[in-house]
Structures are given as C-alpha cells and as structure tokens.
Amino acid sequence: MKQTGLLLLILSLTVQLVQAQPTLTLANRKLSPVLQNNSKLLANKQEQVFWIVASNIDSAKNYFRANNLPVTILQERSGGLLVVRAKGTTLDAQVLSQPFIRFVDVPRQPHEELALSPFDNSLNTINLAHSKYPQLNGSTMVVSVNENKPDTTDIDFRGRYISTPLSSPLISSHATYMSTIIAGGENSFYTSVGVAPAASIISSNFASLLPDADADYRQYNVSVQNHSYGTGIENYYGADAAAYDASTINNPGLLHVFSSGNSGNQTSTGPYAGISNMANITGSFKMAKNIITVGATDSFGNVSFLSSRGPAYDGRVKPELVAFGEDGSSGASAHTSGAVLLMQQYYKEKHNGSLPPASLVKALLVNSAEDKGTKGPDYLWGFGCLNTYEALQELANEQYYSGSLTQGAQQTFSLTVPANTRQLKLTLCWTDPAAAANAPKALINDLDLELVNNGNAQVWQPWVLSPAPVIDSLLLPAVRKKDTLNNVEQITIDYPVAGSYTIRVKGYSIPSGSQAFFTAWQATAADQFQWQLPASVDYVTAGENNLLRWSSTFNTTTGLLEYSIDKGASWQTINNAATLATGTAYWRAPDTCTTALLRMTINGQVFKSDTFTISPIIPVRVGFNCPDSVMISWDRVPGIKKYAVYQLTDKYLQLIAPAADTSFIVSQPGGRLWYTVAPVISNGRYGMKAYTINVTTQGVDCYLKNFLVDLVNNNTASLTAEIGTTYNVKSFTFEKLMPGGYQLLQTFQPGNLAFEYTDNNLADGVNTYRVKIELTNGKAIYSDPQSVYYFLTTRYIVFPNPVHSSGPLMVLMKEESANTYLLLFNSMGQQVLQYQLTQTVESVALPNLQSGIYFMQIKKNGKKEFIGKVMVVR
Incomplete structure (x- = not known):
C-alpha cells in the first residue's frame, strides 16, 4: 500500500509538472527561438523583414496573392526560403497557421568580432608554406570578405580589389584588417603579407546574414567567403544555416569560413541553456554543417579565453578548427580562409583549372590540424589547430580517397602503415544536404567510418563526444563509437602496428540518392x-x-x-x-x-x-619632394655597402635601383608616390624593407620640411625652419616683406638641417616672412609666407586687404571686449555690415559685397576707436 501511494504521488507530481510546462501551439513551433523569445516582433504593426521557409514556394506566393496580403517578396532562395517585408501582425494572424509554412525567423544585426592586431604567420605554418611552396600565392583566386567594406585605397590591396555592387556602403578598419590577413600584398611592411598575397578581393555586405546568390559567386569566381562577424548566442539550425549548407551544395568548390565568436565566457541558450563557458557560438548560421567554424588561439597555440566554444545546438563538434587570432576569432577565420585559397590554387593547377570540392579541402584541413588539449576532438579546440603546411603536404601527396555511397552500400580502401609511425589519422568528410530550418538534428545522410587492421581484424571507430547538456558530460574526452551527428568523423591510432589496413566507409542512412565523400589520411613518423x-x-x-x-x-x-x-x-x-x-x-x-x-x-x-x-628596421625619410624629382634617405646600416630602393607600382613593390649611398633621387616620379629601402646582404639576399612611405605625406615639400614664425614676449618674432636635406643646397635665407618687397634678414651656408633667427624690429601690425633656398644649379625655392601680428600703437589689425567679396575679413584685437563692433559703409555712406567682435581673433563673413572701396570703423562702447578703408574684389 505504501508503495502504491508513493507511485500515485510520483504520478501526480509528474502530471502537475507536465501541465506546468509551457506548451507551444502548432504556429508557435514554426517560430525561431528569436521570435519565440520576443513576441513584440510579431505584435509590431510596422513592416519589417522576415524569413519564411515554405514547403512549396508557389503555394505560399499563391496564398499571399489570393488573399491580397500585404506581403512583399524581396528574394527567393533555394530550400523554400522567402525573404519578405510584412507586418508581424499579418504573419501571426494569417500566415503562420498555413500548412505549407514550415519556419519563420527574422534577420539579426551582425557585428564584427574584433580584429587581429599582432602579426604571426608562423603558428599556423603559413610562412613555412610560403617557403616550401613559393609558387602558391593565391594569384588565380578570388576571396569574398563578407562584412563592411575594406579601405580600397590601402596599398596592400593595390590593383587587386574588385569593385562590385555587392559591397556595403560602410568602410571599416575591421574589414581592412581581415582583407590584409587573407590577401595583404606586403607593400606597407613585411607584417602586412597575407596568407594568399596575390589573391583578388571582393567585398560583400553582411547586412542580410544570408549567403550571396549562387550567380554572384560564379560571376566573380569566388571560391572562399570569409565571415568574421556574429550576432548573439543562437543555438538552433536557422534558415540562414540551411541557406549556407545549400550554398555549398549549389557551388561545390565554394567554402564558407566563419569565426566562432568572442563569447566563450558567456552562458549558453537553447538546448544548453544555463551552462556557462560552453555552447556559446555566435549565430545560428554558424550551425551549418558544410562550413568551417574557427575558434581563436594566442601566438602560443592556447585557446583564447573569449573564443566561443561548442557544441553546436545538436551536439555536433564546433568549432572544427582553431587558429591564431589573439584579439578575437575574426583573425582566426581570416587565416583559415587564406589557407583554403592556397589549397584551392594548388588543386586548380594540378586539375586543369577545376576547384577542389569543399568537402575535400575541409577533410584535409581537419586531418592535418595539430591536436591539442584533450586527446581527440573536443568542444574547445575542435579537431585541432590549423596547420597550413601539413594540409598542403597531404594535398600534394594525394593522401586522400574519394567515393560515393547509396543506402546500405560500403566502400573500402587499402592503406599500408610504415614502421616507426607515431600516429595514424583518418578523417571522413562529406557535403550533407541542407536540413529543414529548426530541425532538431541537422544531419541528413549518415555515413560511418571504420579502420580495420588486416593482420588481426581489430576494428577502430571514430572519436565521439558526449553531447548531453550537462557540463561534466561536455568536458568528457571523446570515446570510440558510431557517430550519428557529424558529417566529419575522425579516427586516430597512436603507434600503430606496421602493416596492411583497410578503411571502410558505410552508407548507414542515406534516405535518397547517393552521397559523395572524401577520406584524408596522415601517418606521422616518430623522431621527427x-x-x-x-x-x-x-x-x-x-x-x-x-x-x-x-x-x-x-x-x-x-x-x-x-x-x-x-x-x-x-x-x-x-x-x-x-x-x-x-x-x-x-x-x-x-x-x-x-x-x-x-x-x-x-x-x-x-x-x-x-x-x-x-636585419634591423631602418627609417626612411624624404629629403625633398619637388615637381621634377624626389629624394629619399635612410640611416646607414653597419657592414652594409649597398641598398635596394623599391617603388610601389600597379600592384606590388618593385626594385627600381641599387644605391651605394644612404640617399637616392627619383627623377620624374610622376604619380609614383610610395617608396621603401632594404639593405643588400649579398646577391639576391636582402634585409628587411623599411616601412613604405608616401613622399607627399612626410611634411617635406621641395626641400623645406617646416617653417614657423612665433611672436615672443609680444615684441619679438622667432623664426625657425628645417630642410629635408643639404643635397645641392647652396644657401638658406630668411627674408622679410618690406614696403619695397622682400628683403634679406640672414643667409646660412648648408651644414645643418635646422635654422633659427630672431627679429627684434617688428613693425606695427602685420609682419610677414619667407624662406629662400638657393640650389647649386642657380634655382631658387621659396616657402609660403608666414606672419606675426604686433600691436604697438594700434589696437586692431584688419587683413587681407584687398579682400574677396566672399570673405572672410580677419580682424585681430589686442584684447577682448564685449561691446565692440566692426562697421562697413559703401561710397554712398550706407552701412552694409555690422559685426560684433567678441574675441581677439575674428573671421568676419562678408555679405557678397560688390567690388569697390568701403569705409571701415571699429567702435567700442559707442566710441570710434579705429578707421580705415577696405578694398573688396570679386
């Protein structure tokens, strides 16, 4: 009886608990978590953009038309996705209940996920790849940077940025950094070299959060699109995730690379709600299966504290990779995008211009990654740290198999493992069909990877993580078992026995058609x-x-x-x-x-x-920047007898001449404005190039670097000037404007670059000076005039005179006054201007006066203090 009563009590509590749970109507189950958690969006009577996924687009369009609904279709996408403009109330009352409506969501506001400030292309073996594969530079490739627009005038993109209608109207430094990491041309300094420095760049606006149209990717030959942005923590497979999976299916050579996000210290939502520091990837679009999501590490390969972690909403491994991005996962994604470009270029050159399938590139990147942290895959490191050189090695050595399976079929591949192998690694990857938006599980086709030792029939299955929504489970190491969630599966064996092995790939669940796949392999030798x-x-x-x-x-x-x-x-x-x-x-x-x-x-x-x-870093300076020639100079490097001078041409820095001295003159530079220098160590071996400078922005004109005139102690003019070089300078002279023209104050012989002079004989009012530089060829160079204003007997100085009718007329007062006015009268005695002077320096706008002589008065407290004439010209 007691047991029966206890069972009844448990049953009663269970019923109450179930009844207490909020229930979703059929219509509400079609809503994304964003809409479920923000009912105001559907109650809003203002039009906004929605994403509607329909089982049949024609049915949806006919329904909107037949019922005369105020729903404007903006775009039609594959997978039944409609981008529409409508009122939330219209969707709630008349659309959601229709049987052909599967899912409704809203676009969210994307935001950039921090930029990379330090430079380190060595952690992910990018520089090693450049060294061992010097022909790979991305020269035939096009990358799309999906966010705001980079600075298209940046010299590191010179001649390689392709302008398209897809770009955002907003320019951001973040987009510039990402483009530099991916494809910088090393024009500004050696740290600006990108992973693929010869690739072309286009920009695509990330405002919609959806992929570009398939036709756009094909028109501009885009094979990699970088996405270094996020929204918030969104643990569901949204219409955008399905769209990106479909984008890869429709464009088999296109690979989308996303940053995981910078929310690694935040608490999860959705299926993993309430769990701290896990399942906090920023954006439902990053839940796609056929993309690569990349977390961030510091330069020592440690995952950054803020790097977002997995799992994906359904327990899949996310991120797939980590890469260097010390200030955020943005840079990690960009490094990976560049690595993909190099791999695609290599494959194209070996396969008559064909791109590699995205699943092959992904398999090789995952298989070659350096496993860190917990052994095997985990939700922090993914499958490991990007290793660009090893990925290229596996591609070059054709360390992969390809195949295709139907339901229940199996394919096998033979593999011989040599002696002294420290680790054998296999990775299976396939491009999986897009799932339905809001699907509880994203995987459609389920393939199984196994490895068999032919000598003893031992079988290994892939590493699988626990997806249970409990922190202790999520932190457990991977175990070997059948994988039913991921379209990436991996097997590793430490110190495998040498001999013959068989790789088996099975079509466990393929509901329709066939599924293509790739399996990459790697045998790492010991004592290397x-x-x-x-x-x-x-x-x-x-x-x-x-x-x-x-x-x-x-x-x-x-x-x-x-x-x-x-x-x-x-x-x-x-x-x-x-x-x-x-x-x-x-x-x-x-x-x-x-x-x-x-x-x-x-x-x-x-x-x-x-x-x-x-090599040291040597500073480069401008000696002079004259219309017919430019002189650059630099510090001498001990032990170096020759230097190389570079000029920025259409795309890259080009060696223009050797120099035995520490200066070089470029004759007739024309529009070539950028220059740098490197020490020559030996034939064909150069030291580090200096920072590239624009000769027009270094503060040096034609010899003169600066010229300043200051009033000292209210009675003395202090003149200081500096020239960029003494080369071909015969003399340097300060001159002063007198009633009869400019007169010499003092002449200096060249020897120093800086000059000073003090004028103790100031005239009442305006005192104007200039510099004269005489060259050895007889040519004279004059500076712009500089003036000081000396109040000796006068209290007011008015200039310029003549003044243009559009003004301004400048008025200087010896002291401020609250009740002082400037008056102008025409020749008929009519007042044409009254202006209150409140500060010691006033800029007086003129009312577009006619040409002629005007009489001027300055009155203070109603008393006339200054009179004069002003000539106005047009």
Whole structure:
C-alpha cells in the first residue's frame, strides 16, 4: 500500500509538472527561438523583414496573392526560403497557421568580432608554406570578405580589389584588417603579407546574414567567403544555416569560413541553456554543417579565453578548427580562409583549372590540424589547430580517397602503415544536404567510418563526444563509437602496428540518392623535427628578442639549440637544454645585418633551419619632394655597402635601383608616390624593407620640411625652419616683406638641417616672412609666407586687404571686449555690415559685397576707436 501511494504521488507530481510546462501551439513551433523569445516582433504593426521557409514556394506566393496580403517578396532562395517585408501582425494572424509554412525567423544585426592586431604567420605554418611552396600565392583566386567594406585605397590591396555592387556602403578598419590577413600584398611592411598575397578581393555586405546568390559567386569566381562577424548566442539550425549548407551544395568548390565568436565566457541558450563557458557560438548560421567554424588561439597555440566554444545546438563538434587570432576569432577565420585559397590554387593547377570540392579541402584541413588539449576532438579546440603546411603536404601527396555511397552500400580502401609511425589519422568528410530550418538534428545522410587492421581484424571507430547538456558530460574526452551527428568523423591510432589496413566507409542512412565523400589520411613518423619559425622567407629583428618555433615528435625532453651567422662555420649556444615539447623559445639575435642558421641537436641528430635573415628596421625619410624629382634617405646600416630602393607600382613593390649611398633621387616620379629601402646582404639576399612611405605625406615639400614664425614676449618674432636635406643646397635665407618687397634678414651656408633667427624690429601690425633656398644649379625655392601680428600703437589689425567679396575679413584685437563692433559703409555712406567682435581673433563673413572701396570703423562702447578703408574684389 505504501508503495502504491508513493507511485500515485510520483504520478501526480509528474502530471502537475507536465501541465506546468509551457506548451507551444502548432504556429508557435514554426517560430525561431528569436521570435519565440520576443513576441513584440510579431505584435509590431510596422513592416519589417522576415524569413519564411515554405514547403512549396508557389503555394505560399499563391496564398499571399489570393488573399491580397500585404506581403512583399524581396528574394527567393533555394530550400523554400522567402525573404519578405510584412507586418508581424499579418504573419501571426494569417500566415503562420498555413500548412505549407514550415519556419519563420527574422534577420539579426551582425557585428564584427574584433580584429587581429599582432602579426604571426608562423603558428599556423603559413610562412613555412610560403617557403616550401613559393609558387602558391593565391594569384588565380578570388576571396569574398563578407562584412563592411575594406579601405580600397590601402596599398596592400593595390590593383587587386574588385569593385562590385555587392559591397556595403560602410568602410571599416575591421574589414581592412581581415582583407590584409587573407590577401595583404606586403607593400606597407613585411607584417602586412597575407596568407594568399596575390589573391583578388571582393567585398560583400553582411547586412542580410544570408549567403550571396549562387550567380554572384560564379560571376566573380569566388571560391572562399570569409565571415568574421556574429550576432548573439543562437543555438538552433536557422534558415540562414540551411541557406549556407545549400550554398555549398549549389557551388561545390565554394567554402564558407566563419569565426566562432568572442563569447566563450558567456552562458549558453537553447538546448544548453544555463551552462556557462560552453555552447556559446555566435549565430545560428554558424550551425551549418558544410562550413568551417574557427575558434581563436594566442601566438602560443592556447585557446583564447573569449573564443566561443561548442557544441553546436545538436551536439555536433564546433568549432572544427582553431587558429591564431589573439584579439578575437575574426583573425582566426581570416587565416583559415587564406589557407583554403592556397589549397584551392594548388588543386586548380594540378586539375586543369577545376576547384577542389569543399568537402575535400575541409577533410584535409581537419586531418592535418595539430591536436591539442584533450586527446581527440573536443568542444574547445575542435579537431585541432590549423596547420597550413601539413594540409598542403597531404594535398600534394594525394593522401586522400574519394567515393560515393547509396543506402546500405560500403566502400573500402587499402592503406599500408610504415614502421616507426607515431600516429595514424583518418578523417571522413562529406557535403550533407541542407536540413529543414529548426530541425532538431541537422544531419541528413549518415555515413560511418571504420579502420580495420588486416593482420588481426581489430576494428577502430571514430572519436565521439558526449553531447548531453550537462557540463561534466561536455568536458568528457571523446570515446570510440558510431557517430550519428557529424558529417566529419575522425579516427586516430597512436603507434600503430606496421602493416596492411583497410578503411571502410558505410552508407548507414542515406534516405535518397547517393552521397559523395572524401577520406584524408596522415601517418606521422616518430623522431621527427621541423623548424617552423624562422623559415627562409622570415626576418629576425636584429638586437631584439625573437620567437623561434618548431614541431617535434621526439619523446626526448630537451635538445641543444644553437645559431650561426657564418654559414655554419661556427655555432653559438642559445640554450643547451631547450624544452622540445613547448615548441618555442626566445632568442635575442645579434645586432647585425646578415644571414643566419639555427640548429637543434637531439640524441646526436642535427636539424638545421633554412637560411634566414637577421636585419634591423631602418627609417626612411624624404629629403625633398619637388615637381621634377624626389629624394629619399635612410640611416646607414653597419657592414652594409649597398641598398635596394623599391617603388610601389600597379600592384606590388618593385626594385627600381641599387644605391651605394644612404640617399637616392627619383627623377620624374610622376604619380609614383610610395617608396621603401632594404639593405643588400649579398646577391639576391636582402634585409628587411623599411616601412613604405608616401613622399607627399612626410611634411617635406621641395626641400623645406617646416617653417614657423612665433611672436615672443609680444615684441619679438622667432623664426625657425628645417630642410629635408643639404643635397645641392647652396644657401638658406630668411627674408622679410618690406614696403619695397622682400628683403634679406640672414643667409646660412648648408651644414645643418635646422635654422633659427630672431627679429627684434617688428613693425606695427602685420609682419610677414619667407624662406629662400638657393640650389647649386642657380634655382631658387621659396616657402609660403608666414606672419606675426604686433600691436604697438594700434589696437586692431584688419587683413587681407584687398579682400574677396566672399570673405572672410580677419580682424585681430589686442584684447577682448564685449561691446565692440566692426562697421562697413559703401561710397554712398550706407552701412552694409555690422559685426560684433567678441574675441581677439575674428573671421568676419562678408555679405557678397560688390567690388569697390568701403569705409571701415571699429567702435567700442559707442566710441570710434579705429578707421580705415577696405578694398573688396570679386
């Protein structure tokens, strides 16, 4: 009886609990979480934009038309998506209940997710890829930066930005940073080199949150679109997520790359509501399956505190990758987009111009990523840290298989694992059909990956994470089991037995048609060491601490780290017990300009770096900027006898001439305004280029850098001037304007760049000066005039005279007064102007007076204090 009573009590409480739960009507279940949580949007009687997903677009359009509904269709998208303008009340009362309406959402306001300020292309082996694959620069590729518009005048995009109607009218520095990371041309400084420095760039407005039209991607040959923005934490598969999955299906070579977000310390919503520091990816569009979502790390490969974490709303692994983005996941996404461009370029060159399928590129990027943190995939690191060089290596070595499956079918591939393999890694990836908006589970086609050891029949399944909405479960390490959520599956085996293996891919659930897939593989050998920084394309800054970076598969803990600046004839110790596992060390490079080598000695094995350059950063200045010639100069670098001068041309810096001295004159520069210099170390080997300068913005005109005249102690004029160079200067003279013209004050012989003079003989009123520079060829260069105003007997100075009828007429007063007026009279004695003078310097606008002589009075407290004449001209 007691047990029966207890059961009845539990049943009663359960019923009450169920009854207490809020229930959604059929119509409400069609609403996105954004609309469910903001009922005001549907109660709003003002028109706004909605996304409507219909099972049949024609049915929806016919219904709107037949009932004369005030619904304006703005766009039609694949997957039954309609972008409409309507009142929320109209949708709520007359649309939601219709059986062909599946889902309704609203666009949200996107925001940029911080920019990358530090530069480091070594963490993700981008510079190593540049060094080993110098032909890969993105030259045949086009990237779309989906946000606001970058600064199209930035010299690092010179000649490679393509203007299209897709771009936003707003220009932002964030878009400029992202474009530089992806495709900067290294024109301003070496830190502005992008991952794909020859790629073309277009900009696409992110205001709609939906992908561009398929025709737009094809028209502009876009193969990568970078999305470094977010909205808020949105844990559902929205119409936008379905649209991006469909975009990849419709454009098989197009890969969308998203930042994960900068909300890693925030509490989740949706299925993971209330869980802190997890499931906080910023935007439902990032829940798409066929994209890559990228989290951020610092320059040591540690995931940033604010980097948004997974899982996706249905438990899938998100982010897929992490990459360097110390100030936000924006930069991480941009680095990854650049890496994709390099891979696509390589594939195109080997396959007659065809792009690789997006699922192949994704499989290779995931498979080559460096696993960090918890072993196997996790919701913080995804599948690991982007490794651009290894991804290219797998592509170049064709370390992948392709296939296609129907329901219940299976394909197998043979793989031989060599001896001394430290780890074997396999990754299966496929482009999955778009799911229905708001689907509880996004995966449509379910493939299964298995690996079989042919010697003993042992079978390995992929790593799978627990998606249970409990923090302890989400932090559990992955286990080997069947994966029913992800369209990316991965198997790793540490120290596999050498021999023959079989890769099996099964079509477990493919409701219709067939599903294409790719499987990438990697066998990492034990006892391997590789230098990552510096590579041959890198510069080490002379006299400063520089980061060194390497990868190692040795079990040994330390190695001997040394450097040489004499081509290996002798070696100097940096650290006799460098910790190999950290993969990094700091080295204070010698204060010199030369080539150098590094080497690491481990258990008697020696690993030398590529030859790299140690170089100081030299400042470049403008000596003169004259119409017919420009002179640039720089500091001498000890031990360097020759310098290379570069000029910015249509796209890139181009070597124009060698220079034996520390200055160079460019004759007839025309519109070429940008220049830089690098020390020449040896034939074909150059030091670090200086910051590129625009000769018109350095404050130096034709020899004269500045000329200032100041009034000192209310009775003395102090004249100071500076020239950019003494080259070809015969003399320098200060002159003063007198009634008969300019007269010499003092002449200096060249020797210094700065000059001073004091004039103790000021005239009452305006005192005007200029500089005269006489060159050795007899040519004279004059500065613009500069003036000081001296109040000796007068209390007022009025100028210019003559004055243009549009003004202004300047009036200087010795002291401020609250009751002082300027009056102007024409020749007929009629007053044409009255202006109250309240400050010591007044700019008086003229009422577009006729040409002629006007009589002027200045009255203070009604008493006449100053009279004069003013000539007005038109």
